[in-house]
Structure formats: structure tokens, C-alpha cells
Amino acid sequence: MTRIEFTNSYTKEREVFTPAEPGRVRMYNCGPTVYGYAHIGNFRSFLLSDVLRRFLELEGFEVRQVMNITDVGHLTEDDIEAGEDKVIKAARERGLTPFEIAEEYESAFFKDAKQLRFKLALEHADKPETERREFFPRATKHIAEQLALLQTLLDRGYAYVTDKGEAYFDISSFTRYGRLSGNTLEKLNAGERVEIHPDKKSPFDFALWKVDDAHLMQWDPHARETWEGWYKKVPVHMDDRLRRGFPGWHLECSAMSMRYLTETIDIHTGGEDNVFPHHECEIAQSEAATDRQFVRYWMHVRHLLVSGKKMSKRDGTFFTIKQITDELGYRPEVLRYELIRVHYRQPQNFNIGSDALARLKEGNLAGLHLENLEAAKTNLARLNETVAKLRAPAPEAEPVFGFEKIAQKYGNEFRDALGDDLNVSEALAAVNMFVNEVNRLKLNADDSAVALDQMRIFDSVLAIMDIEEKAQEIPPEVHALVQKRAEARAAKDFAAADAIRDELANLGFEVKDTPKGADIRRLN
């Protein structure tokens, strides 16, 4: 078995990975806030969790994975005092209900996730909400769990209720606050940006419950029939002073990971921007409530930059998944390849080239070629070309002495690389070297089968290749043209043959001459 080590962003150290329960991994991944379309940076983070899960499964672990869908509680920057929620804000701006907004962007997220071969979505996205809830829990469906956690924190003296009827976590009561991010209370106080909040004991106390009776997304903390969620652990009595409103953003992750995983989970992932305040607050509220370690291994994905800069809506340097696939016509697998190929603890530069960057800023997307995606596309095509070749091996080839050993060597390199803090770059190097080896050797049917199995193993983690043969629909008229071209070539009428090749290209088909005859395939 492969030695697995991860860099734990809590301890800042590399640690050998072993789950709390042998053979079974419990993992929670911070998912989307459904107030708009997910962008490629969001998916870099989501896909890390997917690669991680797939790798752990390759290593024989049973992985229980949960990704939250945030549909309430995520406050906007421009209205912190009023506590306006992102989803509520989007609803107001578009004249829809927050539930409609959440619904719309949740299904958009699932569509993107499935296209990008996110395994958890492939498995559960198409189920009814009540059935997928344990894998993709929505915050609004777990109000009861959040209230239960809140009451526990109040009971234990870690939180307080304000005169307005809101609840805040008292960070001075939790001595480990700041250990994850380095933002301890003293250091926060040393910073300049301290604004005094009238209701809070400390400006850094974070919201557990916000009062709001102006919007649809609000719950009465005392009327349990309005709560949705799990009733087993609901407190008999909620603090009387709490008033109608909605839960703070951080609360959902603690409540839902305890609900569907356990109080101490093995892995929690998210983007680097979640370190503070989100994850810092999750640790505080979870550990204050349970007296147990919340997360054993924290893993944070560094940002994806577009040509060296953070994506910006204002500058227009911003890509949704939809834009890349639908508008620019890149296969989702190409985008997935690009988004997983760089080590997760390294900021990734999605370099699109200066021409494309200029045009992007003008909002002129049509026909744009993005440098990094072009590179990914070319490399992926080579991988798929090799897979196709392995599926139809040359009949006359001789067996290669010790080919299993060769395949095994690259297989081990691949797994070792992934075990080495999920070094996908290095793992991909092993895949490419194996492909090079395979293309150099002329493999017979048996060796090809071995090689194809190896490719299948690689792709069980990478999920980028066309491993299983897709039935290519070749229309009869295309077949007829290919036939005509073959006749022209046999008659050495190459001008006619080339003309037919152009004609086929116009129809969207590429024809390649191989020793075994013409190979036709649909372009793109």
C-alpha cells in the first residue's frame, strides 16, 4: 500500500495520513454558495476534493464525502450591519424568491459538476433533494441542527444573545481561536481595521444567528414546525431572547458535518480564503460544543489566478464553467485536466496569453483560444489517442518482455506521487512517461490489454480520458466519401483525395490514413 502524507494546514506540517477508523475516511468539502454561477476557481477547489476522494478509493479506503450547498447565511460585504444574505440579495435584485435563486444555481452547479466528472455529483446529483441531502446538504434544510448547536454553545457559555435577539460566538472564551489562521485575538486587535460593533462584546465575535423578519429566508427559533432538518437532537427549549431570523454562515458546516459524518472528521477541504474567518470559526464553535477535535487533517487549495491576477468581475477576468465549455467550446475534460494538474498548495496561473486577456477585458469571448487550455487539450488528445490505439492493437506485434513490470513501475510512480501530498503534477509526469513508453513499443493484444488496464487505473483518479469506447455515429454519406477518397488514393489521384478530405472536414470529420486504412472521427 502506498504511503500517504498530507500537509495539514492546521499544524502546518506534513503528516502521515491514517483515518480515525481504519479503512474508512470521512471527508467534508466546502461547496458552493448558490447565488450565482460557479467559476473555474471554485471548481479548482471542488475538484481537489474529487481527486482526493478518487485517490483514497484507489488506495482501498471507503470514502464518505459530504459537500455543503450554502443557500443561506452568507453575508454580503456591502451590508454587514443589516446582515444581508447573499442569496437574499440576489433574489431582491432579480425579483425572485431566495428559494428560486438557490434552486436555479444549485442545478447549474450540479450540471457543471457532472460535466467535470465530479464523482459525488455523478452519483447523487440526479436524486431527489431528500435523498441527496446526506451528500450535498443544504443549509436551509438543516436549520434544526444549527439551532441545536447554537443552544449547546449558549448552554456552555461560549455564545451570547444580544438585545436585538441575535447570537454571537464569544471568541475570547475559546483559547485556541487563531491557531489555524494565525489571527489570534491579540493579533486581530493589533491590526488597524477594528470597528466597534455596538452589540458585540468583541468586534471579532462572529454571528451564529442573525435577526431578520423582512425576508422569506427566516425561521422562528421557537416554532420548531418551521424548522427543517433532523429532530433527534433538537433542544427542548431554545433561549427565549432569540428572535426570528437566519443562521450565521459558519454554523452550517459544523452542524452538517456532525450530522452526516461525525464530531471528529478526518479531512476538511476548502479554498485558502476560507481559512479565515470561516474555518477558524468552524473549529471554535465545533470544538467548544463537543470538546473534541473537529478536523484531523485540514487541506486548503491555493487560488487560481488568471494571467497572474486574481479573477475580478470588474475587470472581466472571470470565467464560469459555462463560458469555457458552451461559449468557447472546450471539452469539460480539458478544463478538468487544467484545473487538477497543478499542485493544490501552489497558486495556479491560468495563463490565457496577452491577446486573449485583452479581448476578455473587452468582453469579446467569441473564438478565444486560451493558452493553458490549448496545451491541456493537446496533451489530453495524445492520451486519448494512445488509449484508442491500445483498444485496437496491431495483430502482428511481438510480446514485450516484462511489460507488466514496466506498467507496474509507472503505476507505482503515479500512486507514490499522489501519496506525496497529492502531487498531481508528478503523477501526470508518470502517466505521460508511460504513454511515451507505450507509443514507442509496438504492443500486441495481451500487452495492450495490460497497458489499457493501467490507463484505466490512472483515469480512475484523473477522470479526464475517453477510456471506454464511445460509439461514434458516422453518417452513411461520410462513409461514402471516405470510400470515394480511398478509391482516389488507390488511383493516385491525390488532388481528388485531398479535396474529399477538405469536404469531410467541413462536415466536421477528420480522416487519418493509417496502415490499417482510414480512421474517421468527429472533430473536437
Place this chain on the structure above:
RNA sequence: GGCGGCAUAGCCAAGCGGUCUAAGGCGUCGGUUUGCAAAACCGAUAUUCUCCGGUUCGAAUCCGGAUGCCGCCUCCA
């Protein structure tokens, strides 16, 4: 103001004190193959890791400084 990260070829990117005269991908140039292509393969493409010092028998890798870039602290993956 507080906290943190990064600087490796034209581009992306691995590298965690010796096996580094530095993986892998893309690009470029030359070749094999092909009617021409495409694909595939072969070869070339950083004696060098932003700069300056230091530690060490030995540094891209550790330490100090300089310069540049980036992130978090407020919404964000």
C-alpha cells in the same frame, strides 16, 4: 497596520540538503514515417534555479538581507 505565501526555460509546472550537468506538459527548431497530411517516435531547446551574502564537504532546496509579485484580515474556492 496585522497575518501569510511565492519567485525554476518562450509559456504552464515538479523539485521537501547529495541519485539535479533540474521531472512532465505546451510551444519552437531539426529528423524518421507519410503521396501530402495527421498521429506517433527520435534529437535539440535552463551547466542553471530573481539578486546579494551566509551555513555546509555539498544548496534550486536551510538561514539573513534586497527586489518583485500574490493572498487573507470585508464577500469570495
